[in-house]
Amino acid sequence: MAEVKKLKRPELNTSEKLYLFALAKGAAVTLKHAFKSMTGKARGSEALKSSGLGLTMQYPEQKWDDQLPEHYRGAPALVTDEQDRERCVSCQLCEFICPPKAIKIIPGDIPADDPWAKVEKRPKEFDIDMTRCIYCGMCEEVCPEQAIYLRKDYAITGSSRAELLHDKQKLYEIGGKRIGLVNKWNEIK
Amino acid sequence: MSETTETQTLPKDLAAEKGLVNVQIDGHWIQVPRGTRMIEACKQAAAEVPHYCYHPKLSSPGNCRMCMVQMGMPPRLAPGQDPEYNNEGYQDIGWMPRPVIACANTVAENMGIRTQGELVEKTREGVMEFLLINHPLDCPICDQAGECTLQEYSVEHGRGTSRFIEDKVKKPKNVDIGPRVNLDDERCVMCSRCVRFMDEVADDAVLGFTERGTHTTLTCHPDRKLDSNYGMNTIDLCPVGALTSKDFRFQMRVWFLKETKSIDVNCATGCNTTIWTRGSQVYRVTPRRNDAVNSEWMPDSHRLSFHKFQGNDRLTDPMVKADGKHEVSAWNQALDASAEALKQFDAAEVAIIASARMTNEELFLTKTLAQVLGTESIATVARDDQADGKLISADRNPNTQGVNLILGTEGSAGRLISIKNGLQDGKIKALVILQEDVFEAAEFTHDDLAGCELIISVAAVANHTAEASDIVLPSSSFAEKRGSMINVTGRLQRLNQALQPPGNAREDWEIIRDLTLKLAGEQNDLFIIEDVLKLLASSVKEFEGITFSKIGDQGLPLIDTGETIPLLEAEKQRINNGEIVG
Numbered sequence: 001m002a003e004v005k006k007l008k009r010p011e012l013n014t015s016e017k018l019y020l021f022a023l024a025k026g027a028a029v030t031l032k033h034a035f036k037s038m039t040g041k042a043r044g045s046e047a048l049k050s051s052g053l054g055l056t057m058q059y060p061e062q063k064w065d066d067q068l069p070e071h072y073r074g075a076p077a078l079v080t081d082e083q084d085r086e087r088c089v090s091c092q093l094c095e096f097i098c099p100p101k102a103i104k105i106i107p108g109d110i111p112a113d114d115p116w117a118k119v120e121k122r123p124k125e126f127d128i129d130m131t132r133c134i135y136c137g138m139c140e141e142v143c144p145e146q147a148i149y150l151r152k153d154y155a156i157t158g159s160s161r162a163e164l165l166h167d168k169q170k171l172y173e174i175g176g177k178r179i180g181l182v183n184k185w186n187e188i189k
Numbered sequence: 190m191s192e193t194t195e196t197q198t199l200p201k202d203l204a205a206e207k208g209l210v211n212v213q214i215d216g217h218w219i220q221v222p223r224g225t226r227m228i229e230a231c232k233q234a235a236a237e238v239p240h241y242c243y244h245p246k247l248s249s250p251g252n253c254r255m256c257m258v259q260m261g262m263p264p265r266l267a268p269g270q271d272p273e274y275n276n277e278g279y280q281d282i283g284w285m286p287r288p289v290i291a292c293a294n295t296v297a298e299n300m301g302i303r304t305q306g307e308l309v310e311k312t313r314e315g316v317m318e319f320l321l322i323n324h325p326l327d328c329p330i331c332d333q334a335g336e337c338t339l340q341e342y343s344v345e346h347g348r349g350t351s352r353f354i355e356d357k358v359k360k361p362k363n364v365d366i367g368p369r370v371n372l373d374d375e376r377c378v379m380c381s382r383c384v385r386f387m388d389e390v391a392d393d394a395v396l397g398f399t400e401r402g403t404h405t406t407l408t409c410h411p412d413r414k415l416d417s418n419y420g421m422n423t424i425d426l427c428p429v430g431a432l433t434s435k436d437f438r439f440q441m442r443v444w445f446l447k448e449t450k451s452i453d454v455n456c457a458t459g460c461n462t463t464i465w466t467r468g469s470q471v472y473r474v475t476p477r478r479n480d481a482v483n484s485e486w487m488p489d490s491h492r493l494s495f496h497k498f499q500g501n502d503r504l505t506d507p508m509v510k511a512d513g514k515h516e517v518s519a520w521n522q523a524l525d526a527s528a529e530a531l532k533q534f535d536a537a538e539v540a541i542i543a544s545a546r547m548t549n550e551e552l553f554l555t556k557t558l559a560q561v562l563g564t565e566s567i568a569t570v571a572r573d574d575q576a577d578g579k580l581i582s583a584d585r586n587p588n589t590q591g592v593n594l595i596l597g598t599e600g601s602a603g604r605l606i607s608i609k610n611g612l613q614d615g616k617i618k619a620l621v622i623l624q625e626d627v628f629e630a631a632e633f634t635h636d637d638l639a640g641c642e643l644i645i646s647v648a649a650v651a652n653h654t655a656e657a658s659d660i661v662l663p664s665s666s667f668a669e670k671r672g673s674m675i676n677v678t679g680r681l682q683r684l685n686q687a688l689q690p691p692g693n694a695r696e697d698w699e700i701i702r703d704l705t706l707k708l709a710g711e712q713n714d715l716f717i718i719e720d721v722l723k724l725l726a727s728s729v730k731e732f733e734g735i736t737f738s739k740i741g742d743q744g745l746p747l748i749d750t751g752e753t754i755p756l757l758e759a760e761k762q763r764i765n766n767g768e769i770v771g
Binding site for chain 1: 319325328329330334357438439440441442444445449646
């Protein structure tokens with residue numbers, strides 16, 4: 001099935017082999033950003049002002065939170081949707097894909113008297129070991145139910161290993177409610 | 190041309206002499222027995238044909254249409270016309286314009302089969318599209334995901350996207366059709382394998398289809414449940430997630446599970462099994478094909494029996510009784526204490542109650558232990574019950590034949606009674622009990638054991654015998670050890686280790702070996718279980734030349750007991766009648 005495709009490395013010309021132009025290009029980017037921040041035009045310049053020079057952010061009094069880009073990958077967390085349904089159905093794909101094996105799920109039934117009984121399955125336990133997590137975002141990518149997202153929380157600290165083991169409750173706390181997700185378990189399902 | 194064909198023998202005549210026919214599969218000519226199903230011929234030519242409803246052990250209704258292939262035969266001759274043969278001696282094939290099903294048609298001389306090509310691929314794509322129209326696509330919550338042929342064929346032969354924009358037909362989901370089986374009708378592809386299995390193999394026709402067309406629904410007959418002791422085989426048979434196990438429901442995704450080939454130890458049939466584990470837990474046990482033992486089936490009661498080794502009552506540490514209370518001890522101390530205690534008694538005062546649930550290797554070491562102790566009182570506990578006329582043998586011990594070979598049959602029936610009498614008379618004062626609960630299995634009473642001064646028991650699970658014992662040595666369940674057993678027909682089969690014993694528990698053969706060493710006070714060179722089998726092979730003549738690799742996954746016939754397995758006899762009958770492929 002799988003076809004083997006042989007790729008050819010690009011031929012480098014003399015100037016590319018010297019690397020000097022590439023170095024100069026890199027230096028130019030650095031200088032551009034240095035210049036931008038000196039003139040107060042850098043991203044987060046408001047926060048940087050407080051250092052006097054406008055170059056250093058006074059962490060932790062000030063934080064990067066507002067400047068984080070949309071695609072920032074912080075702590076992974078579980079989300080609920082507009083109907084307050086927990087999205088996760090414990091299919092364990094994230095547990096399978098997780099490179100450092102940080103995720104552990106124990107699946108469970110949804111009882112017949114639950115309003116979402118037709119979903120049948122949800123996690124009984126869902127643990128993410130934050131001492132293991134490498135914030136790669138594979139769990140988010142693989143999730144077929146739009147249930148796990150990497151949030152912008154980056155300061156994951158604790159004074160014991162137990163504190164860094166995010167259980168189901170903690171994960172929903174971080175994740176919160178997410179609006180505008182596909183409602184796969186709608187009334188015609 | 191005509192001259193050469195007359196002097197040379199044609200391939201069709203060569204094949205006919207051996208009862209074979211020539212078939213061209215994907216351009217290659219092979220010879221297969223006359224009457225072979227096209228799908229089986231393709232399998233022999235390593236051109237696997239996708240299928241749902243076909244199963245070699247069941248009749249072939251040909252209703253899933255997944256196994257369609259292109260077929261061709263030599264064109265029919267006009268009256269008086271002679272067949273023409275090409276250089277290789279075959280007639281040219283005239284390909285049919287429409288596909289045929291490969292499962293219910295048999296091969297013929299000079300037939301051509303194409304399992305590839307545009308016609309076949311388009312057909313499969315079309316069948317897949319129809320099957321998926323009403324499929325709920327709930328793979329994230331479906332236990333079959335990962336071992337679902339609908340998923341696999343969808344990737345291999347499907348078209349990738351759906352063109353169906355109407356509403357899907359709703360059918361009952363999560364239906365309770367029996368004590369051990371759950372039904373999801375939306376996932377069903379109407380292959381009818383379960384219906385045929387219950388009718389033809391389990392002899393308990395409780396399943397059937399109602400409604401018509403796209404509304405066809407699998408259901409139980411009115412006022413009936415799928416409660417046969419063979420009902421769970423329908424779960425393995427189901428190519429999709431329509432029938433799922435209640436026991437395994439939502440326990441673990443199958444791609445996490447490690448498969449270990451082993452055998453069932455609940456009766457003398459010794460059904461071949463696969464043990465599915467993750468970490469230190471068995472999640473399920475499923476039957477494994479062995480046409481000389483269990484075909485492809487196993488009884489539910491045996492399948493679910495692994496749970497008795499998963500409770501909180503597993504013994505994990507050696508225990509020595511001090512002042513009437515068991516205290517956790519180290520292995521060395523417990524074994525030393527056992528040896529010391531046993532040495533206090535005369536050889537005639539010691540008896541061993543072994544078990545026909547032990548492997549051949551363990552039984553052989555038990556015999557050595559008896560020799561070191563000098564005792565001749567060694568017995569096993571019989572477990573006789575009703576046979577079910579299918580796979581469950583009347584003998585519920587898995588290794589009675591092994592006991593007979595290794596410990597001998599002479600006076601075997603009276604041995605346990607004489608030990609019981611010896612205990613009551615006070616002639617026997619020390620008991621070594623291996624893997625048996627004498628209260629439950631041998632109907633001993635506390636009065637019987639009242640005069641007994643020392644009881645040493647090797648047990649995996651806490652029971653009354655372990656409680657009454659002075660020294661308890663924790664051992665392994667069937668899934669935690671290697672070894673061999675002989676089934677009711679005399680077939681030698683192999684157990685493989687799927688898990689490590691819990692805590693400080695050890696494999697039984699190691700415990701018996703160490704106890705023997707402590708008693709004899711000398712070294713031997715039994716380091717791994719292979720060493721024990723080697724020693725066994727050199728001392729019991731039936732085992733001569735046997736190694737674990739020679740036993741293999743399918744076992745090998747060791748002795749002839751004259752016993753048969755009823756289900757296999759019924760299956761042979763059906764093969765002879767041409768009802769199934771087998």
